[in-house]
Amino acid sequence: MSHDREHLFDGEDRRILTRLANFTCAALTMARAKADAETRAAEAEAARNAVALAEARKDDVIATLSHELRNPIATVDSALAAARKLAAAYPDVSSALGVADRQMQLLKRLVGDLLDAPRIKHGKLSVQPSYGLLQDIVADAVTAMRSDVNGGQHRLHVAVPPYPVTVHADLVRLTQVVSNVLSNAVKYTPPGGDITLSVEAPDLDIAHTEGPSPCDAVITVKDNGAGISASALPHVFDMFAQSASARKHAAGGLGIGPAVVRHLVTAHNGTVNIASTGEGQGTEVTIRLPIVCKSTGEPTTTTARPIAPKRILLVDDCADATEALGTLLELEGYEVKRATSGTDALSIVESFAPDVALIDISMPDIDGPELAQLLRLRAECSLTRLVALTGSSDVTSRPETDERIFDAHLIKPLSLDDLENVLRSS
Structure with missing residues (x-):
């Protein structure tokens, strides 16, 4: 279309040219918008990938850090336990070691929370139901916290049903x-404050219930401590969430505990609620769990019988860990041989037939599973119970071969009660 002496533009030409210009402008605008959208989408995808990578690296760092911390914690914990036994006749020394032991228990709880954080995020923190008494659960929890309660001079009131609750x-x-x-x-409760732990549950042995469904147990913990502000209350179950006032009042903590509680309660098909009328007004936590059932007719507790002295082979590449744990076990009456490598362990069993071999999973020369397989081939170890010592409590992450090789797994720091349970079953 041209404008010359023979052809002058008229209104129709103007209309066509205007529409063509508008169409071209729209096409260019759409092309530019598409390019911008694609650029922004690529940038958003890159940002999401960067965030996901950062989260994965953070989880890896937390898991590695907490796992690596278990080794020195286990060593110090064993050394403290041995020192407390040796210093039983010296009150002043025992008192100082008691302070160290309480702080060690706090450190163990913090590391345990760190390990639980990534498992919750990825849905790997599972539950394995079995039958037991609710009163025993409460008693164990109170025993675990007794030193902290006494140290803070708190008044702890515990009320549980007078009848057994299975x-x-x-x-x-x-x-x-x-x-x-x-x-x-x-x-979060100041020294001298009141803490009440109450448990309500039906007595199914006499109460009439319809159907096989379990009934609810309600566990309530109430204090007159720092309380929670209205703005912080909706976020108490968020991972790593802590208000400024909470950080000011708390004697340690990472803001992981409530998230762990909610996850475990939910895994039991229960609910948990935290209520507070404000800062300085105390807090009330209510946990409702559909777990109460009729007695199975089997004893839910067993009377602990004395453990006969056992011959133990302790294998760990950390010399301090083997020395501390070995000393503690010897004070408990066990005969212990120490090895700091798989090669040393194989040499020891040529003249020492252990009843139990406690083997660290990760060792440089011969790792735990490989050493266990080699010990299985030795006639001297035909009756030996092979127990893995591991810094990870995540059952789902263990290779199936480890489950077949070892008779049991114990978590660092080693609990003597857990060891005795293994010995009883051997």
Whole structure:
């Protein structure tokens, strides 16, 4: 279309040119908008990938840090336990070691919370229900927190049903839930404050219930401590969430505990609620769990019988860890041989037939699973119970081969009660 002496533009030409210009402008605008959108989408995708990578690296760092911390914690914990036994006749020394031991228990709880954080995020913190008494769970939780309660001069009031209450739940995890809630009450309640732990549950042996469904147990922990502000209350279950006032009042904590509690309660198909009328007004935590069931007819507790002295082979590449734990076990009456490598362990069993071999999973020359397989081939170890010592409590992350090789797994720091349970079953 041209404008010359023979052809002059008229209104129709103007209309066509205007529409063509508008169409071209729209096409260019759309092309530019598409390019901008694609650029922004690529930038957003890159940002999401960067955030996901940062989160993954953070989880890896937390998991690695907490796992690596278990080794020195286990060593110091064993050394403290041995020192307290040796210093039993010296009150002043025992008192100082008691302070160190209480702080070590706090450190163990913090590391345990760190390990639980990434598991909750990825849905790997599972529960393994079994039958037990609700009163035993509460008693274990109170015992675990007794030194903290006494240290803070708190008045702890505990009320449980007078009749046995059988529950079907993960007894260890439920003890962790009650301990965690009690721990927060102790942290945020000033010295001399009141803490009340009450439990309500039906007596199914005499109560009429319809159907096989379990009934609710209600666990309530109430304190007259720091309380929670209205603005912070909706976020108490968020991971790593702590208000400024909470950080000011608490004697340690990472803001992980409430998230762990909610996850474990939810895994039991229960609910947890935290209420407070404001700062300085105290806090009330209510946990409702459908776990109460009729008695199975089997004894829910067993009377501990004395453990005969056992011959133990202790294998750990950390010399301090083997020395501290070995000394503690010897004070408990065990005959202990120490090895700091798989090669040393194989040499020792040529003249020493252990009843139990406690083997660290991660060692440089011969790792734990490989050493266990080699010990299985030795005639001297045909009756030896092979127990893995690991810094990870995540059962789902263990290779299936480890489960087949070892007779049991114990978590660092080693609990003597857990060891005795293994010995009883051997």
